[in-house]
Amino acid sequence: MFKTLKNDLPASVVVFFVALPLCLGIALASGAPLFSGVIAGVIGGIVVGSLSGSKLGVSGPAAGLAAIVLTAIGTLGGYENFLVAVVLGGIIQLLFGVLKAGIIGYYFPSSVIKGMLTGIGIIIILKQIPNFFGYDEESAWDLEFFEIDGGNTFSELITMFSNIHPGAALVGIISLLLLILWDKVLTKKSKVFEIIQGPFVVVVLGIIFFTLTQNHDVLSIGGKHMVSVPIPDDLDSFIGQFSFPNFAVITNYEVWIVAFTIALVASLETLLSVEASDKLDPDKNVTPTNRELLAQGTGNILSGLIGGLPVTQVIVRSSANIQSGGKSKMSTIIHGFLLLISVILIPTLLNKIPLSVLAAILLIVGYKLAKPSLFKKMYNLGWKQSVPFFATVVGIVFTDLLVGIGLGLAVGIVVILLKSYQNSHFLHIEDNSNGKHKIKMALAEEVTFFNKGAILKELDSLPRDTYLEFDVTKTRYLDYDIIEILEDFAFKAKERNIDIKLISKRGVVENPPSFIEFFQLRPKSNISLS
Structure with missing residues (x-):
């Protein structure tokens, strides 16, 4: 891991600056103590990062769990009671890992994963634009379309135009232009600009801007427009920021319901993020998913024990890590230490960072x-890829992460069923033979009950006086439902003067009296022809 430290150290700094406001913002959106978000970020970086098999995935508090946490704290009667559910959720995740449940992540289509990444990218942009101009910073960390205050993502953008903060907007615009210049021009000019990352430079610029303008009537930035890390007076007050679970409520069934919900949602978000980060990884590393669940479970147990929010692998921080050139898990681990050290040693300095600068990052x-080019690429791949992709994007932007993914997956399944319906067989019509239409129908390699409609429609549309060659030589699996259709068709074929030639690896039969007997099937069984 230390061989790539020259790549991982700069990447960890970028991830740190992305993670810090997210940790605080998600804690705020969850109705939890601000420090609980920092705890989850530290645990996600150091503990989960060390145990995980993912080289570039970054874990921490997830915006997708904020609504669950907010509701659960009220339902369970306090934050200390909720922490019991976090610990139990971690234990359940360990069980998921032992039971090899990580394989679930591989059953999501590539188009849905790409749609998830794109949808999250759009949401980040839409949510950070008001933050970028110094308005409604709290909504920037709530990734759902409909917000707690009754507004929505687009209404915040409209309201923003009459609430722009000049100082925040100015330093945000300068930061954004500098980041683009750094990425597109300066990094190509000298190696120095690759070692010193643009995000670090704009953060320093933001601190300098705040310091120079804090007494200016128009440009001074303060209050909710700044990072807000809790500042302890001494060691005792720092330790006092930690909360501990009240295990007296462990027998409450509602605690167990919340625990299972956290384990299920956190595991699903983690597996989807793993799949997505592996796709973004330029080195194409493959993360062992069961090990990831074990790492996440351990992280949630520890986070819950010391007062942290639930932990998952999160794609925003993971993608920032990948885009910044991270090469190993050291970038994740170092970012965790940076979070811990910063809130202990330099909380005052952190609170001089304008949020609009972090919004630019x-x-x-x-x-x-x-990227717009991705939309064009997915469209050009055809409707089988583009429809699930766009369904996922729209679902995530206008609802939330899990609903959007569920919508994309449902559309993907419908696409599969439609293609299965269309590709169940091949039909070839030849010239008339002995006064009969000669038609050859070859079944696909696997034919299930999904194909019933297509095959039944084709057989019913055969004209009278037809000579049908029915070829199953390439068919390895034939559902009993299809056999029943063929059995019924053989009976009706006599009335329509249709002759059937059944061709299979078991031989050739003219006008088989019974398809069931030919395949030597018992009722309600299936056949494997391999």
Whole structure:
């Protein structure tokens, strides 16, 4: 891991600056203590990063769990009671890992995963634009379309135009232009600009801007427009920021319901993020998913024990890590230590960073996830790829992450069924033979009950006086439902003067009296022809 430290150290700094406001913002959106988000970020970086098999995935508190956490804290009667559910959720995740449940992540189509990345990129851009101009910073960390205050993502954009903060907007615009210049021009001019990352430079610029303008009537930035890390007075007050679970409520069934919900949602988000980060990885590393569940479970147990929010692998930080040139898990681990050290040693300095500067960094991350060229590429791949992709994007933007993925998956399944319906057989019509239409129908390699409609329609449309060659030589699996259709057709074929020639690896039969007997089937069984 230390061989790639020259790549991992700069990447870890970028991830740190992306993770810090996210940790605080998600804690705020969850109705939890601000420090709980930092705890989850530290655990996700150091503990999960060390145990995980993912080289570039970054874990921490997830925006997708914010609504669950907010509701659960109220339902369970306090944050300490909720922490019990976090610990139990981690234990359940360990069980998922032992049971090899990580394989679930491989059953999501590539088009849905790409749609997830693109949708998240669009949401990041839409949510950070108001933050970029110094308006409604709290909504920037809530990734759902409909917001708690009754507004929505687009209404915030409209309201923003009459609430622009001059200082925040100015330093945000300068930061964004500098990041683009750094990425497109300066890094190609000298190696120095690759070692010193643009996001680090704009953060320093933001601190300098704040310091120079804090007494200016128009440009001064303060209050909710700044990073807000809790500042302890001494060691005792720092330790006092930690919360501990109240295990007296462990027998409450509602605690177990919340625990299972956290385990299920966190595991699903993690597996989807793993799949997505592996696709973004230029080195094409493959993450062992079961090991990832074990790492996440351990992280959630520890996070819950010391007062942290639930932890998952998160694509925003993971993509920032990949885009910044991270090469190994050291970037993830170092970012965790940076979070820990910064909140202990320099919380005052962190609180001088304008949020609009961090919004500029996230706008770049969002754009790289949702490049316009990707939309064109997916469209050109055809409707089988583009329809699930666009369904996922729309679902994520207008609802939330899991609903959007579920919508994309449902559309993907419909596409598969349609293609299965269309590709169940091949039909070839030849010239008349002995006064009969000669038609050859060859079945696909696997034919299931999904194909019933297509095959039944084809057989019913055969004209009278037909000579049908029915070829199953390439068919390895034939569902009993299809056998029943063939059995019924053989009976009706006599009335329509249709002769059947059945061709298979078992031989050739003219006008078989019974398809069931030919395949030596028992009722309600299936046949494997291999």
